[in-house]
Amino acid sequence: xxxxxxxxxxxxxxxxxxxxxxxxxxxxxxxxxxxxxxxxxxxxxxxxxxxxxxxxxxxxxxxxxxxxxxxxxxxxxxxxxxxxxxxxxxxxxxxxxxxxxxxxxxxxxxxxxxxxxxxxxxxxxxxxxxxxxxxxxxxxxxxxxxxxxxxxxxxxxxxxxxxxxxxxxxxxxxxxxxxxxxxxxxxxxxxxxxxxxxxxxxxxxxxxxxxxxxxxxxxxxxxxxxxxxxxxxxxxxxxxxxxxxxxxxxxxxxxxxxxxxxxxxxxxxxxxxxxxxxxxxxxxxxxxxxxxxxxxxxxxxxxxxxxxxxxxxxxxxxxxxxxxxxxxxxxxxxxxxxxxxxxxxxxxxxxxxxxxxxxxxxxxxxxxxxxxxxxxxxxxxxxxxxxxxxxxxxxxxxxxxxxxxxxxxxxxxxxxxxxxxxxxxxxxxxxxxxxxxxxxxxxxxxxxxxxxxxxxxxxxxxxxxxxxxxxxxxxxxxxxxxxxxxxxxxxxxxxxxxxxxxxxxxxxxxxxxxxxxxxxxxxxxxxxxxxxx
Ligand code: GLN
Numbered sequence: 001x002x003x004x005x006x007x008x009x010x011x012x013x014x015x016x017x018x019x020x021x022x023x024x025x026x027x028x029x030x031x032x033x034x035x036x037x038x039x040x041x042x043x044x045x046x047x048x049x050x051x052x053x054x055x056x057x058x059x060x061x062x063x064x065x066x067x068x069x070x071x072x073x074x075x076x077x078x079x080x081x082x083x084x085x086x087x088x089x090x091x092x093x094x095x096x097x098x099x100x101x102x103x104x105x106x107x108x109x110x111x112x113x114x115x116x117x118x119x120x121x122x123x124x125x126x127x128x129x130x131x132x133x134x135x136x137x138x139x140x141x142x143x144x145x146x147x148x149x150x151x152x153x154x155x156x157x158x159x160x161x162x163x164x165x166x167x168x169x170x171x172x173x174x175x176x177x178x179x180x181x182x183x184x185x186x187x188x189x190x191x192x193x194x195x196x197x198x199x200x201x202x203x204x205x206x207x208x209x210x211x212x213x214x215x216x217x218x219x220x221x222x223x224x225x226x227x228x229x230x231x232x233x234x235x236x237x238x239x240x241x242x243x244x245x246x247x248x249x250x251x252x253x254x255x256x257x258x259x260x261x262x263x264x265x266x267x268x269x270x271x272x273x274x275x276x277x278x279x280x281x282x283x284x285x286x287x288x289x290x291x292x293x294x295x296x297x298x299x300x301x302x303x304x305x306x307x308x309x310x311x312x313x314x315x316x317x318x319x320x321x322x323x324x325x326x327x328x329x330x331x332x333x334x335x336x337x338x339x340x341x342x343x344x345x346x347x348x349x350x351x352x353x354x355x356x357x358x359x360x361x362x363x364x365x366x367x368x369x370x371x372x373x374x375x376x377x378x379x380x381x382x383x384x385x386x387x388x389x390x391x392x393x394x395x396x397x398x399x400x401x402x403x404x405x406x407x408x409x410x411x412x413x414x415x416x417x418x419x420x421x422x423x424x425x426x427x428x429x430x431x432x433x434x435x436x437x438x439x440x441x442x443x444x445x446x447x448x449x450x451x452x453x454x455x456x457x458x459x460x461x462x463x464x465x466x467x468x469x470x471x472x473x474x475x476x477x478x479x480x481x482x483x484x485x486x487x488x489x490x491x492x493x494x495x496x497x498x499x500x501x502x503x504x505x506x507x508x509x510x511x512x513x514x515x516x517x518x519x520x521x522x523x524x525x526x527x528x529x530x531x532x533x
Contacts, residue, residue, distance in 0.1 A: 008211060014148040016215070017159050019208035021166040023085065024141050026201025028170035030096050030194035031134060032350070033178025035061060035320045036343035040328060041187045046120060047106035047113035051263050051466040054321045056247075058462020059268035060127045061317070063243060065455035066272060067135025069448035070239075072143070074136075076444065079232055080218035081140040081147075082209055087233060088136025089202040091129045091240065096195030098126030100188040109474055128243035132236060139451070140216075147215040161361070164428075168357075171350035179343025246271060263466045269459050276456065279449055286442070295439050297515035301376065302437040302446060304512065305430060306453045308380050308505065312426055313457020314464060315387045315498050316419060319349055321465045323412065326394065326487045329470070329478045332406040340409065348413055352420035360424045376433055377512040379425045381505030386422030388498020390415045391491045398488030405480050437516065464494065 008015055038060070042053040075084040103119020145163050149156040174194065182190020209216075218224040249267040251257075256265045283303055287296055327333060328342035367373040374382065397411030430450060438446040468490040470483045 008213065013155060013159055013162065014213065015208070015211040016148045016213060017145060017162065019205060019211050020141050020145050020148075021163055022208075023089070023201050023205040024138075024163065025166035025170035026197045026204075027089070027092065027134070027137055027141070028167045029174040029178070029201075030092060030198040031064070031130070031174075032171040032346070033174030033182075033190060033194040034096070034099065034130065036175045036179040036324070036346045037182045037187060037190050039321055039324050040183065040343055041102075043110075043325075045102065045105050045187055046115050046123075047108070047110050049110050049471065050325065050469040054465025054468070055263065055266060055462040057321055058317070058459045058465065059247060059266050060131060061320075062272060062455040062458035062462075063128075063131040063247065063268060064134040065451050065458060066275065067131055067239075067243075068139040068451050069135075069275075071135035071137070072139035072444065072448060074232060075140045075143070076219065078218065078220075078224055078228065080216055080224075081144045082212060082216035083218070083229070084136045084140040085144070085205060085216070086202070087236060088133045088138075088140070089198065089205065091133030091236065092137065093133075093195050093199045093202065095126045095129030095133055096191055096198055098122055098129060099191035100195065101126075102186075102188040102191075109476070110472055124248045125240075125244045128240045128247055131243055131247075132240045136236065139447075144212060144216045148213065161357075165354065165357070168350040168353045172347045172354065175347030175350065176344055179341050179346070183341040183343055260463065261466060263463075272452075272455060272459060275452060279452065291439060294516075297517075298437040299439060301512050301516040302433060305376060305380055305433055305437075306446075306449050308384070308501070309426060309430055309450070310453040310456035310460060311497070311501055312380070312383055312387055312422070313454050314460030315384075315391060315494050316423065317458055317461035318391065318464060318494065319416070319419065320346060321461055322468045322487060322490060323394070323415075325468065325470070326398070326407075326483075327409075327412060329483045330398065330401070330407055330480055330487065331409055331412065332402065332404065333409050335409045335413075345409070345412055348416035349420055349423075352417055353423065356420055356424055357428075360428075375509050375513045376429065376437075376516075377505050377509040379429050381502045381509060383422040383426035384498045384502030384505060386418055386425065386498075386502075388495045388502060390419035390422065391498065392495035393418060395488050395491035395495055398484045398491060401480075401484060407484070464490070467493065 010018060035057070038057050039053050042048040042056060043050060048056070071084060071088065075081050079087075101119065101122050103116035103122070106113040106115040108114050142163070145159060146156065149159060174197075178190045178193055181193055246267045250264040251267060251270060252264065257263065259265075283299070287299065291299070324342050324346065327340075327345045331342075333340040333342065333345070364373060393411060393415040397407045397415070401407050431447075434446050434450050435443060468486055470478065470486050472478050
């Protein structure tokens with residue numbers, strides 16, 4: 001190691017890794033703090049009915065996962081990652097601070113509430129700023145991490161491991177702190193705290209950007225004139241305005257409404273379906289564009305995994321919707337001598353990820369050595385079964401309230417443990433599978449497709465949420481027994497959806513394994529994935 005590299009390193013990794021770690025940690029802090037509060041804020045403060053709350057949560061988070069496809073392309077072609085992160089971070093701070101303007105609380109009752117229309121418009125605009133900000137920041141900060149290491153550098157995997165730990169530390173801290181402050185002291189204070197910490201993360205990124213070793217600069221600096229750069233930022237703001245409109249626009253078309261169980265479909269969902277259809281058409285053409293049979297088999301497997309992941313996230317993301325509602329309305333949230341707020345319960349997921357990740361990093365190589373490493377399709381099958389079972393635990397919980405009519409929080413802790421076991425089988429594995437199964441020249445696009453599936457998952461989650469609508473009494477209280485019956489019923493349905501889809505995946509696993517396997521090779525991504533927490 002020469003002196004120059006040594007001074008640019010800390011604890012055996014490039015200093016730039018820690019710069020990215022902290023930036024993404026505070027970005028996720030803002031993102032997940034917001035997610036923990038959003039449903040509660042919409043239903044308790046602005047008196048949205050449950051269905052509208054779930055659908056807005058789903059469409060907003062869906063957009064935040066769909067836009068990285070565009071943010072990645074813009075940075076790859078013109079802006080470079082460093083500038084994209086700075087711009088995305090700025091939008092995020094503006095969005096979080098915009099959320100801090102809460103205006104007046106709605107008066108009246110759900111369904112007949114008088115809402116503060118200005119505050120609600122500020123909120124939609126703020127959510128749009130955040131979604132576009134995530135689009136610019138999230139894909140690019142991850143790409144920078146990869147670029148800090150020379151090709152074939154064995155430290156890259158552990159670099160990603162450290163980076164993803166940052167994601168979950170940010171998520172855990174914010175669910176604990178932002179939710180607590182937002183629910184107890186005022187919604188706006190919680191959102192503002194997310195914005196302040198994101199701003200500090202951004203200042204940290206600016207101070208540390210010299211450690212990125214020029215790896216995140218524009219690909220063709222002479223083409224990025226001041227005019228082009230200005231136009232990109234202007235486009236970012238125009239996109240924000242479009243997203244502001246899309247986010248709140250519903251489609252008035254009876255057959256679609258009927259399809260969605262009597263709830264109007266949003267323009268966001270229509271845009272997402274159009275993007276997904278475009279992807280499927282492209283895939284169909286690509287299958288016949290001179291690729292080998294093995295490449296075709298692997299791409300088919302990859303598309304199956306991506307599609308199935310949308311269903312997984314649809315069940316998983318209940319944790320920020322129906323699970324929060326269940327915790328708020330039907331649980332005794334005191335345990336360890338602490339009374340948790342409903343939003344704070346979302347921290348259990350990230351905490352379990354931090355606890356389980358090292359175990360899985362040890363487990364996969366061990367299973368692999370004994371020839372017991374399940375195939376990709378089987379892992380995804382187990383992931384679905386586990387997220388179904390996690391929901392099943394909550395179904396049982398809803399049927400077994402204590403003497404006070406409330407359910408113990410331990411059920412939720414157990415459900416999160418099972419849910420995160422499922423996550424470990426799918427989220428890290430899927431990312432790794434994208435890079436190994438994809439034909440190399442379209443890997444960037446397939447990564448975008450992977451996140452688009454998360455976007456679909458968020459929206460599907462919102463729709464599942466509409467099955468769980470519970471209306472408060474005129475005085476704002478809830479009939480707890482009725483709420484528990486509704487949640488138990490929905491969790492029961494999701495249990496079966498997860499388990500049945502998972503069993504189907506296990507059944508087709510041998511076929512998928514065969515088509516993705518070369519004559520002398522193994523299915524590539526049975527290889528140990530260590531690059532994600
Ligand atoms: N929890 C991870 C993150 O926030 C991945 C979530 C996802 O892909 N849906 O980055």
